[in-house]
Amino acid sequence: LPIKDPEYLQRLTEAILEAAGASKDEAAIVADHLVTSNLYGVDSHGVIRIVEYLQLIEKGEMKLGSPPEVVRNFKATANLDGRSGIGQLAAKKAMEIAIEKASEYGTGTVTIFNSGHIGRLGAYPVLAAQRDMVGIFYVKGKGGDASPMGGRKALLGTSPMSYAIPVQDSPPIFSDFATTVSAEGKIRVMKSKGLPLPEGWVLDSKGKPSRDPDDFYKRGGSLALFGGHKGYALNLFLEGVAGALSGAGVLDEIPSANAAIAQAINIEFFTDLAKFKKNMKHLVDEIRSSLPAEGSSEVLLPGDIEYREMTKRKEKGIDIDDAAWQDIIDVAEKLHVMVE
Amino acid sequence: LPIKDPEYLQRLTEAILEAAGASKDEAAIVADHLVTSNLYGVDSHGVIRIVEYLQLIEKGEMKLGSPPEVVRNFKATANLDGRSGIGQLAAKKAMEIAIEKASEYGTGTVTIFNSGHIGRLGAYPVLAAQRDMVGIFYVKGKGGDASPMGGRKALLGTSPMSYAIPVQDSPPIFSDFATTVSAEGKIRVMKSKGLPLPEGWVLDSKGKPSRDPDDFYKRGGSLALFGGHKGYALNLFLEGVAGALSGAGVLDEIPSANAAIAQAINIEFFTDLAKFKKNMKHLVDEIRSSLPAEGSSEVLLPGDIEYREMTKRKEKGIDIDDAAWQDIIDVAEKLHVMVE
Numbered sequence: 001l002p003i004k005d006p007e008y009l010q011r012l013t014e015a016i017l018e019a020a021g022a023s024k025d026e027a028a029i030v031a032d033h034l035v036t037s038n039l040y041g042v043d044s045h046g047v048i049r050i051v052e053y054l055q056l057i058e059k060g061e062m063k064l065g066s067p068p069e070v071v072r073n074f075k076a077t078a079n080l081d082g083r084s085g086i087g088q089l090a091a092k093k094a095m096e097i098a099i100e101k102a103s104e105y106g107t108g109t110v111t112i113f114n115s116g117h118i119g120r121l122g123a124y125p126v127l128a129a130q131r132d133m134v135g136i137f138y139v140k141g142k143g144g145d146a147s148p149m150g151g152r153k154a155l156l157g158t159s160p161m162s163y164a165i166p167v168q169d170s171p172p173i174f175s176d177f178a179t180t181v182s183a184e185g186k187i188r189v190m191k192s193k194g195l196p197l198p199e200g201w202v203l204d205s206k207g208k209p210s211r212d213p214d215d216f217y218k219r220g221g222s223l224a225l226f227g228g229h230k231g232y233a234l235n236l237f238l239e240g241v242a243g244a245l246s247g248a249g250v251l252d253e254i255p256s257a258n259a260a261i262a263q264a265i266n267i268e269f270f271t272d273l274a275k276f277k278k279n280m281k282h283l284v285d286e287i288r289s290s291l292p293a294e295g296s297s298e299v300l301l302p303g304d305i306e307y308r309e310m311t312k313r314k315e316k317g318i319d320i321d322d323a324a325w326q327d328i329i330d331v332a333e334k335l336h337v338m339v340e
Numbered sequence: 341l342p343i344k345d346p347e348y349l350q351r352l353t354e355a356i357l358e359a360a361g362a363s364k365d366e367a368a369i370v371a372d373h374l375v376t377s378n379l380y381g382v383d384s385h386g387v388i389r390i391v392e393y394l395q396l397i398e399k400g401e402m403k404l405g406s407p408p409e410v411v412r413n414f415k416a417t418a419n420l421d422g423r424s425g426i427g428q429l430a431a432k433k434a435m436e437i438a439i440e441k442a443s444e445y446g447t448g449t450v451t452i453f454n455s456g457h458i459g460r461l462g463a464y465p466v467l468a469a470q471r472d473m474v475g476i477f478y479v480k481g482k483g484g485d486a487s488p489m490g491g492r493k494a495l496l497g498t499s500p501m502s503y504a505i506p507v508q509d510s511p512p513i514f515s516d517f518a519t520t521v522s523a524e525g526k527i528r529v530m531k532s533k534g535l536p537l538p539e540g541w542v543l544d545s546k547g548k549p550s551r552d553p554d555d556f557y558k559r560g561g562s563l564a565l566f567g568g569h570k571g572y573a574l575n576l577f578l579e580g581v582a583g584a585l586s587g588a589g590v591l592d593e594i595p596s597a598n599a600a601i602a603q604a605i606n607i608e609f610f611t612d613l614a615k616f617k618k619n620m621k622h623l624v625d626e627i628r629s630s631l632p633a634e635g636s637s638e639v640l641l642p643g644d645i646e647y648r649e650m651t652k653r654k655e656k657g658i659d660i661d662d663a664a665w666q667d668i669i670d671v672a673e674k675l676h677v678m679v680e
C-alpha cells in the first residue's frame with residue numbers, strides 16, 4: 001500500500017482536474033471532497049473516483065464550467081438545476097442555500113435535479129451542523145439496481161440518506177448510508193477480489209439470495225434493500241422527495257445524474273440552542289459510557305469510526321491500494337501531470 | 341372473535357370517553373382514530389387502547405380538557421406544548437399547522453412536546469397527502485426500551501417514523517414503522533399467547549439475541565433496533581429531531597409522554613404538481629406490475645395491506661378478540677355505558 005500525504009493528494013487531484021479543463025475553484029472543491037472522504041476512511045468515495053470522473057467528463061456526461069443554477073426560488077425553498085455539472089458543487093450550494101433560508105425562516109429546503117455524481121453524502125449535512133443546525137441530505141440514486149420487496153426486477157436505486165446533528169463540546173453526530181444492504185461500490189470491490197458476498201447483499205434473477213456478485217452484474221439479478229419493509233419504505237420515500245420532488249423523475253428516468261434534497265433546520269426556532277446541544281451531549285455520553293454487549297468491546301455513535309480514521313490518517317497519511325494508485329498515475333500521465 | 345360494525349365501535353368508544361369526562365370533540369377524535377386503526381388492520385392501536393387511556397386519565401397522566409397550545413410560532417415553524425392532553429389532538433393540530441404554513445412557505449415544520457399517546461402515526465402524514473403535499477411525522481418514543489448497537493442497556497425508545505406521498509388516481513403511498521425490529525405491542529401479544537419470539541426481536545441482559553419476551557420484560561434485556569447501524573442511526577435521528585428539537589429531551593427524560601415532529605412539504609413550490617403525481621403513479625405501476633420473487637405471489641407498495649384490510653373490514657366488520665372485547669366491556673360497565 002502506498003501511503004500518501006493528504007496535502008499531496010489534494011495538490012495532485014487538483015492538478016489532474018485542472019489539466020482536464022476544470023477551473024481552479026472546481027478542482028479545489030472536488031479534490032477537497034475526495035481527499036476528505038479518504039481521510040474519513042470512505043475510500044470508495046475518495047481520490048480513486050477521479051478516474052471515473054475523467055471518463056464522465058470525456059463523454060460529456062459531467063460538464064466542467066457548468067455551475068448549478070437556481071430555477072425556482074421562494075422564501076424557505078428552492079429548486080436547483082445541476083446543469084450536468086460537478087455534483088459536489090450543486091450539493092454544496094444546495095446545502096448553503098438551505099442554511100441561509102433556515103437562518104431566516106427556521107427551515108430551508110432545496111431540491112436538486114440533473115446533477116453530476118454528488119460523492120460522499122456525509123459531507124453536506126455537516127455544513128449545517130457546523131452552523132448549529134440539523135442537516136439532512138437525501139439522494140435518489142439512478143434506477144435499475146435494487147428490486148422492490150417481494151420482487152425480482154432491478155427497478156430502484158441504492159438511494160442513500162444522511163444527516164448531522166450538533167452536539168455540545170463534540171463534533172456532530174452524523175450518518176450516511178445506502179438503503180440497499182450494501183452500497184454497489186463495496187460489491188464491486190468484493191468482485192474484483194474474487195470473494196463471495198455476505199448473505200443478503202444480492203438477489204439472483206429469481207429474487208433469491210445469492211453470494212455471487214455476477215448474479216447482479218451479469219445475470220439479471222438485483223441488490224437487496226436493507227431492513228425488510230422498513231428499508232423498502234425509506235427507499236420509496238427517497239424516490240418521492242428527491243426524485244419526483246426535484247422534478248428529476250423516478251426509477252430509471254435519471255440514468256446517470258443524481259437527484260437530491262437538502263434541508264437545514266434552525267434549532268433556535270424550536271427550542272433553546274444550548275439546551276438542545278446539552279441534550280445531545282447527554283445522549284452521546286450515556287450511550288458511550290453504557291456497558292457493551294457481550295462480545296463487543298465498546299458502544300459507538302454514528303460518525304465515531306470516521307472521526308477516528310480521520311485522526312489517524314491526518315497523522316499517518318492515506319493508504320491507497322496499488323491497483324487504485326496505478327489507475328491514478330495512468331490518468332495523471334495521460335494528462336501530462338507530474339506524479340512525485 | 342366477535343365481529344363489530346365500525347360505526348357501532350365508534351359510538352361505543354365515544355360513549356366510554358364521554359362517560360370518563362371527555363368533551364364531545366375529544367371523544368369523537370380519539371374514537372375515530374382508534375376505529376380507523378382497526379379498519380386498517382392495526383389492532384394494536386385500535387379500540388383496545390381505550391382501556392390503557394382510561395387508566396392514564398385516572399392517574400392524571402393524560403389530561404382531558406387540556407388542548408395543545410402553540411408556544412413558539414414563526415412563519416414556517418412552530419413548537420406545540422401537548423399539555424399532557426390527548427395525543428391525537430396535539431398530533432392532528434401539529435400536522436394541520438404544518439400544512440397551513442406549507443401553503444404559504446413551501447414547507448411547514450411543527451414540533452410537539454409533552455403530548456399524550458399519539459396513537460397510530462400513519463394517520464397524520466396522510467392529512468398532508470390528502471392536500472397534495474408530502475407529509476412526514478416522526479416520534480421519539482419514551483426511553484428505556486432499546487439498546488444502542490453493540491450495547492446492552494435499554495436506553496433508547498422504539499421511536500417510529502411515518503410518511504405519506506400523494507399519487508395520481510390512487511390513494512397515497514404511506515408507511516409507518518418503529519425503528520426497533522418489532523414494536524413493543526407485538527412482543528406483548530406474543531408473550532400473552534405464550535409464544536417464543538422470532539429471532540432478533542429481543543436481546544437479553546448481556547446483549548445477546550433471545551426468543552424469550554421475559555428477557556426484555558423481567559430480566560433487564562432490551563429491544564433490538566432494526567437494520568444494524570442504519571436503524572441505529574435513524575433511531576438517534578429521531579432522538580434529535582423529535583426529542584431534543586421539541587424541547588422534550590432525550591432518552592428517558594420523557595417517561596410517559598410523546599415528543600414528535602410533523603412536516604408538510606408543498607410540492608408546487610418545487611415542481612409541477614401534476615407531473616409529480618404522474619411520476620409517483622409511474623413508480624407505483626411499474627412496481628406493482630413487476631414480476632414477484634420466486635415464492636412471492638405479488639409485489640406490494642407500502643400501505644397496500646392497510647388499504648385492503650380497510651376495504652374488507654368496512655364491508656365485513658372488525659374482528660376483536662374475546663379477551664380484548666371483555667376488557668372493553670369491563671371499562672364500559674364500570675362507567676355505566678350500555679354495551680349492545
